[in-house]
Amino acid sequence: MEVLRPPLININGRIYRKNPVQEETYEEEEEDYSYSEAAVDQCLDEPCDAHNIEQTDRGFRCALDVPSVLYKYIIGKKGETRRRLESETKTSINIPKQGVEGQIVVTGAHRPSVSSAVTRIEVLIDSFRRKQPFTHFLSFALNHAQVREGFLRFREEVLEHCSQDSGVDVSIFQNPDKLHLTIGTLVLLNQQEVTRANELLHQCQDTIREITGAEALPVEVRGVEYMNDDPSMVDVLYAKVSVQDGSDRLQQISDRLVECFVSAGLMERERDRVKIHATVMNTLFRRDPSAEDREAPARANPRDREAFNGKNILQMFRDFYFGAFELNSVQISQRFSTDSSGYYSSAGHITFS
Template sequence: GREGKEEVSPLLSSQWDMGSLGQDHGVNSSLFQNPAKLHLTIGTLVLLNEQEIQKACELLQRSKEDFIDKTVGGKSLTLEVAGIEYMNDDPAMIDVLYAKVHMKDGSDKLQLIADRLMEQFVTSGLMMKEWDRVKLHATIMNTLFRKDTNVEEQNNATTGKSSFKERETFDGRNILKIFENYYFGELQLNSVHLSQRFSTDSSGYYTTSGQLTFS
């Protein structure tokens, strides 16, 4: 689903002053998510042709009638983005750092919608089931985003091989110490998108194959 980037993205770009954090092992600015692409992932679909894309779009619209309208009552959801967490066990060796997201009213509406959508797509055969529940998170830093042109050029020049290399983790202990309870802000969530990975549309967000809106 797409987040309200207007409220959240300025905080990523202006408040997160790298300062001395850039000295921590593995930390550099290329690890940060593009603010225009902030999102919550429900799951990954592998759609091999137009028919499967159409099937996914129809499933999305059907879910609006089946349960989303009843859950949201024709209104957008007010979310709060507060605090950061990391995916693996060692804060000195992080691959993914994310912001925590919850409903402002303390309800579990967002979690219910995400879980039901996942179940529908899994049942349809368009999504593999990875977890029992969707882990709601907004990725802020990811080592898959890392750009290190010097290393890539060196690899190509010396070996002639591709520039693919293992992910290099980063030491997030200072970031966690400073921003553990950071309040990013409040936003209105009003849509779920079928987004194409590695794509960009004219707004800077992912290219969308289909979407539903709450209000």
């Protein structure tokens, strides 16, 4: 079936077929940026006009916008990757100095050679980009005064009634100033990519306003739920968020945003629909208070977290009312940042009304 329906990868909004080739692994802990022939041979059957290749007096040229933090993956250990790419494609690859934002320029005597080199570079960059930690995320801020007060009351009552339960302590509660819904995560590695994401978000504004009727969305935060199968071994406890009129408009907005960013190649789809939830307790916070809501606890090393017994919390606070307010914006939040209000710094936002 992989021959009939091969996996697809999205690179800069272009879709490539990923041929069934055994890939080599990279030992990241040894900083191995070596060339993987299997990895770059996966997409070489694509048409040569997929790239913006210019004809010059000396042949052909194509410039690629690549964040400087990814140059090392094209250069490789002691320049091995670049030399091998140049040798196999009969091209020349010019890379700016490390730390200098610019363009990687590929030149060659023949258009197919330049196209082949560019495709290989893009596949390598995509492979290593997927291994970078996310830098930004689309979010709905939930730190409205009423919800924040409700959360503080929730924290106080949980600690009063359930602090004797295994793993329950104040360190695993969310920062009340940073209560939010995560729509999806982004890897934006330079200002150009941040600008592109912001422009894309603004392109979504009219679609979002069609869903909301160009008005703020009245939502309420009520009840708690957990993410795994065993309530006695919980890593993430979240509050449920819904539109007060019972509609699925919040879900529609979230799904549309993800669809837009995935189509543009700026986000990876993690599930068919966005899971609408707001983290209120997370065992990642036990060791790192600045840890972000990753949504999928399985991503973290089990050794880095200690689960808590959530049975009593789920029974006593299942329908706990945190508060209600009018949600009127979505923003690109910068990870590990704080603005003047205590929320995440914004790299761009749009409003519903």
